[in-house]
Amino acid sequence: MKSIFVNVERCVACKSCEIACALNRSSLSKRLPEAISETPLPLSRVRVEDADTDGGFPVQCRHCADAPCLDACPAKALYRDATGLVLLRDERCIGCWMCVMVCPFGVPQPFRHYRKMIKCDQCIGMDAPFCVESCPTHALLFLDPDEIARGAVKLQRGRLTGLDFVAAKTLCKP
Numbered sequence: 001m002k003s004i005f006v007n008v009e010r011c012v013a014c015k016s017c018e019i020a021c022a023l024n025r026s027s028l029s030k031r032l033p034e035a036i037s038e039t040p041l042p043l044s045r046v047r048v049e050d051a052d053t054d055g056g057f058p059v060q061c062r063h064c065a066d067a068p069c070l071d072a073c074p075a076k077a078l079y080r081d082a083t084g085l086v087l088l089r090d091e092r093c094i095g096c097w098m099c100v101m102v103c104p105f106g107v108p109q110p111f112r113h114y115r116k117m118i119k120c121d122q123c124i125g126m127d128a129p130f131c132v133e134s135c136p137t138h139a140l141l142f143l144d145p146d147e148i149a150r151g152a153v154k155l156q157r158g159r160l161t162g163l164d165f166v167a168a169k170t171l172c173k174p
Contacts, residue, residue, distance in 0.1 A: 013056030
């Protein structure tokens with residue numbers, strides 16, 4: 001299963017990934033001028049956190065191999081699909097925020113307008129997630145952890161985070 005990796009040295013915290021994700025989730029338009037007038041505003045499933053450096057760190061669901069959110073959800077709104085992605089059944093979410101509390105990375109976000117949770121689904125059905133495609137510095141990469149381990153993708157291990165390069169293969173296993 002491909003995963004989103006972050007090259008932290010390339011992220012300049014421009015938030016292009018956030019905008020692209022929100023526009024993709026827009027119910028009326030995929031254009032910014034129309035989307036900003038929607039109620040509620042379309043929300044991004046990725047957020048850029050401040051980093052210790054001059055840049056940022058894009059954060060989205062890691063689709064953990066041992067995802068604590070799956071067991072914590074009393075409504076069973078979260079499930080793992082055949083490809084290993086942890087996905088949300090929106091209609092089942094009761095807005096209890098248990099998934100928010102147990103996520104070790106603080107990823108699920110409360111969508112207060114609808115009292116539902118939102119999370120990344122890696123733009124299922126697309127070749128690559130919109131956040132990855134929109135990143136002007138190529139800080140976000142959509143890669144197969146096995147390709148990285150085999151050396152098919154030449155990257156310096158210390159500079160690539162998927163949260164942790166060495167654990168990426170384990171974290172992303174279905």
